[in-house]
Amino acid sequence: MLTLVRRSFGRVAVMFAVLAALLAVFQVIIIAAAASFDAANSFGRLIDALPQILQGGFGLGLASFAGMTTIGYYHPLPLMMIVQFAIYVASEPAGDVEAGLVDLVLARPLPRAQLVTRSILAMAALTLGLTVAMGLGTGIGMSAVAPRTAVGPAPRTVVTMMAHLVMVAWASGAVALAVAARSRRRVTAQATVAVGAAALYLVDVVGETWPRARAVARLLPFHYYHGAAVLSGTANTPLDLSVLGAIAVTGLAVAYWQFSRRDL
Amino acid sequence: MGAPAINVSALSKYYGTVIGVDHLTLEVETGEVFGFLGANGAGKTTTIRMLVDLLRPTSGHASILGFDCQRDSRDARRRVGYLPGDMPIYPELTGAAYIRFLASLDDEPVPASRLSALFRRFDVSELDLSRRMRDYSHGMKRKLGIIQALMRSAPVLILDEPTSGLDPLMIEAFAETVDEVSRETGATVFLSSHVLSEVERVCQRIALVRSGRLVAVRSLGELRAAAPRRVTVTFAQPVGSRPPAGPDVTLVACEPQRWVIDVHGPLGAMMASLGQLPVADIDVDRLGVEAEIMRLFTDARC
Numbered sequence: 182m183l184t185l186v187r188r189s190f191g192r193v194a195v196m197f198a199v200l201a202a203l204l205a206v207f208q209v210i211i212i213a214a215a216a217s218f219d220a221a222n223s224f225g226r227l228i229d230a231l232p233q234i235l236q237g238g239f240g241l242g243l244a245s246f247a248g249m250t251t252i253g254y255y256h257p258l259p260l261m262m263i264v265q266f267a268i269y270v271a272s273e274p275a276g277d278v279e280a281g282l283v284d285l286v287l288a289r290p291l292p293r294a295q296l297v298t299r300s301i302l303a304m305a306a307l308t309l310g311l312t313v314a315m316g317l318g319t320g321i322g323m324s325a326v327a328p329r330t331a332v333g334p335a336p337r338t339v340v341t342m343m344a345h346l347v348m349v350a351w352a353s354g355a356v357a358l359a360v361a362a363r364s365r366r367r368v369t370a371q372a373t374v375a376v377g378a379a380a381l382y383l384v385d386v387v388g389e390t391w392p393r394a395r396a397v398a399r400l401l402p403f404h405y406y407h408g409a410a411v412l413s414g415t416a417n418t419p420l421d422l423s424v425l426g427a428i429a430v431t432g433l434a435v436a437y438w439q440f441s442r443r444d445l
Numbered sequence: 446m447g448a449p450a451i452n453v454s455a456l457s458k459y460y461g462t463v464i465g466v467d468h469l470t471l472e473v474e475t476g477e478v479f480g481f482l483g484a485n486g487a488g489k490t491t492t493i494r495m496l497v498d499l500l501r502p503t504s505g506h507a508s509i510l511g512f513d514c515q516r517d518s519r520d521a522r523r524r525v526g527y528l529p530g531d532m533p534i535y536p537e538l539t540g541a542a543y544i545r546f547l548a549s550l551d552d553e554p555v556p557a558s559r560l561s562a563l564f565r566r567f568d569v570s571e572l573d574l575s576r577r578m579r580d581y582s583h584g585m586k587r588k589l590g591i592i593q594a595l596m597r598s599a600p601v602l603i604l605d606e607p608t609s610g611l612d613p614l615m616i617e618a619f620a621e622t623v624d625e626v627s628r629e630t631g632a633t634v635f636l637s638s639h640v641l642s643e644v645e646r647v648c649q650r651i652a653l654v655r656s657g658r659l660v661a662v663r664s665l666g667e668l669r670a671a672a673p674r675r676v677t678v679t680f681a682q683p684v685g686s687r688p689p690a691g692p693d694v695t696l697v698a699c700e701p702q703r704w705v706i707d708v709h710g711p712l713g714a715m716m717a718s719l720g721q722l723p724v725a726d727i728d729v730d731r732l733g734v735e736a737e738i739m740r741l742f743t744d745a746r747c
Contacts (some may be wrong), residue, residue: 184549192537281533285593288497288527289550290519445499 182302185286191271191305197307199264201314208253208318213326215249220328224249232445243351247334248412250322253315254342255408257386261310261379263346267354268374270304274358274440276367285445297440300358301433308350338411341418345406348425352402353378355432362439402428448511450475450601450633451496456505458491458657465491467657468505473635473650475510475600478627480648481637482738488657489637490530493605496635517742526599530606530637532590536579539642540569540589543578547593555596566618567739583610591619595626602626604636608643612698618642623647641735653741661741665734672737673707675730676715681723689718707732709740 190197218224224244253259274296287293316339323333343377353374361370372392381401388398398404410416451473458465466488473479483489494500496507498518504720507514512521535543545715548555567588578586587610594602602623608616624647626632644651645665653660663671675697678688683701688694694715698705708715712729719727 184546188546192535252552281529281531282500282535284494284497284527284529284531285533285547286550287499288522288525288529289547290523290552291550292519442501444501445494 182266182299185295185299186302186306189270189299190271190307192273193303193307196266196269197310200262201311202257204253204262204311204315205321207259208250209314209322209326211253211256212250213317214392214399215246215329216326216331218249219246246331250319250327250406251334251339251342251412254339254346255406255411257382259315260346260349261382263350264353264378265307265429267304267308267350267377268357268378269371270307271300271354271357272364272371272374273300273303273362274436275361275364278364279366279445285435287445292395293441294437295379297358297362297433298435300361301355301436304354304358305351308354309347312347312350315346316343323434341411341416342408345408345411345416345418345421345425348422348429349406352425352428352432355434355436359439360431360436362436364445376389381434446459447475450477451479451635452506453492453496454505456492456495456507458488458495458500460505464488464657465500466495466502466654469654469657469659470505471652471659471662473633475633475651476627476631478594478623478634478648479636480644480651481635481654482639482641482644482651483637483654484639484742487654489654490605491657492654493527493530493603493637496603497522497525508549516698522674524600526594526602526608528590528594528602528604530609532583532586534578534581534586537577539575539577540581540585541574543589544574544593544596548596551597553597560592560596561600563622565629566622567592567615568618584612584615587611588595588615588645591622595622598630598632600630600632602632602634602636604634606637606639608638608640609662618648627635641738645734653738657744663741668734668737669731671709671735672732673709673740674712675732676704676706676708676712677726677728678704678706678719678724678728679726679728681725684722686722689715 224246277286277296283296286296319339327333357370357374360374361367364370382403384394385398385401385403388394388404401424405421407416411418449472451471453471456469457467469488469492475597481489481492489510491500495502496509496514498514500522504570509521510524512644514521529714538546544560567636569585569588569592571584578589581589587607589606591604594604608619611619620643623636625632627634634647636644636648648665650662650664651668652662675720680702687699688696688706691714695707695708696704697707706715
């Protein structure tokens with residue numbers, strides 16, 4: 182099993198390193214920007230400049246230095262980077278079928294399920310790694326570019342956001358794995374889930390201001406990770422993580438079932 | 446008596462209305478080198494992929510050394526060295542890393558001496574092994590494919606078109622290796638091909654498949670014995686009559702002073718019919734196994 186996981190890591194090592202560096206640098210830049218707004222005491226003007234549709238999602242995060250330093254954990258850019266990476270890694274079984282690599286690997290005495298387990302472990306570990314890279318970026322930013330007098334985010338808040346971020350990525354990855362487990366083309370599995378995830382995220386954002394979309398948003402994974410709610414302490418973290426966990430477990434169960442019965 | 450090395454019983458695979466394999470039944474004895482012949486799309490690869498449980502049969506079953514290929518899939522695969530028809534690679538890996546990776550998936554370690562012998566046999570150098578596979582030629586990938594199938598010392602080798610893309614020297618090296626493996630370790634070799642000469646060189650028995658159905662199973666001895674003879678009759682002067690017709694006679698050429706006829710079975714009747722003609726010379730050649738195989742395929746088409 183470790184051999185297979187190492188091989189999966191090896192195949193995405195460069196992409197992972199680049200993303201981890203980008204996410205860490207993004208955090209440092211956000212903290213540098215927060216330091217600049219803090220020095221100019223201009224957080225109020227920043228909120229005023231924010232469009233109405235984004236006020237609910239990001240307003241609180243832009244109201245203080247501590248809030249702004251956490252914004253990277255739910256900003257759409259890092260969020261989508263991590264979610265899309267999880268989807269990419271999880272779609273590996275479809276790539277193995279497409280490239281014929283299953284013929285080499287599964288002609289040996291390995292259970293089929295090991296290919297699914299391998300992708301789960303790779304996806305879970307690598308997305309966790311990206312989130313940890315963000316945490317490192319936050320640490321570096323706080324010690325290198327934050328003003329000495331500035332009050333940073335509470336560690337509990339950061340850890341809760343990281344947990345949400347990881348669970349959203351795992352849920353998306355699990356859905357991608359379920360699709361990839363019955364697909365013959367990696368790009369089909371990956372694109373379907375990737376576009377779907379981006380669309381669902383947009384529906385959730387729209388749901389902030391449009392009541393009809395809000396009703397639908399309850400059914401979407403992104404509804405269970407609102408950074409502003411975590412920041413304000415109003416998030417129901419156990420419920421959020423349970424729902425995201427349930428989506429992930431369902432996706433993984435479907436993936437095992439599909440892969441065990443399909444033609445490769 | 447033990448279980449046959451490979452037992453296929455009424456095996457079928459349908460893709461909707463398309464027939465992949467249709468009620469295929471055959472048995473390969475332990476230690477046998479068995480050729481599985483057919484044109485492209487005949488069902489060879491589909492059958493092979495069912496044997497290694499990559500495809501699930503629509504009906505019927507197959508077993509390897511007594512282990513059901515689907516129910517006891519891992520036990521069956523534990524006893525198989527497999528070369529896929531299309532050689533998949535990890536392009537970013539070097540040849541050495543590729544072999545190391547595949548070896549690490551096996552239950553037992555691959556002896557370094559065996560690997561070295563295979564590298565030597567197939568002319569794979571240290572330099573070749575240090576290059577990334579994305580830079581390999583088709584033949585080079587194929588050679589590593591054969592090596593990874595043989596390195597496990599498996600009692601059953603299943604090789605899908607093993608020599609496709611190999612140069613003549615490597616084809617000979619492959620044939621020698623199959624002879625050696627079969628003779629020295631008693632391994633069973635099941636190989637698919639559409640190259641008749643290759644099958645004739647290495648196999649003891651062959652099965653012919655066409656459109657997913659079994660056409661015939663013959664030993665090489667039977668095929669050689671049944672192979673037609675080409676009779677070339679030269680006349681001293683032009684003759685007006687035509688050669689005798691019959692189910693065992695195929696007219697290849699009919700000129701006023703020369704007939705060329707392929708005859709299956711006894712020559713007596715054909716020779717007797719020449720009695721009244723001004724025969725100057727008769728030349729009789731036994732054709733190769735290929736001619737008999739082609740005849741079997743042609744008969745199956747009718």
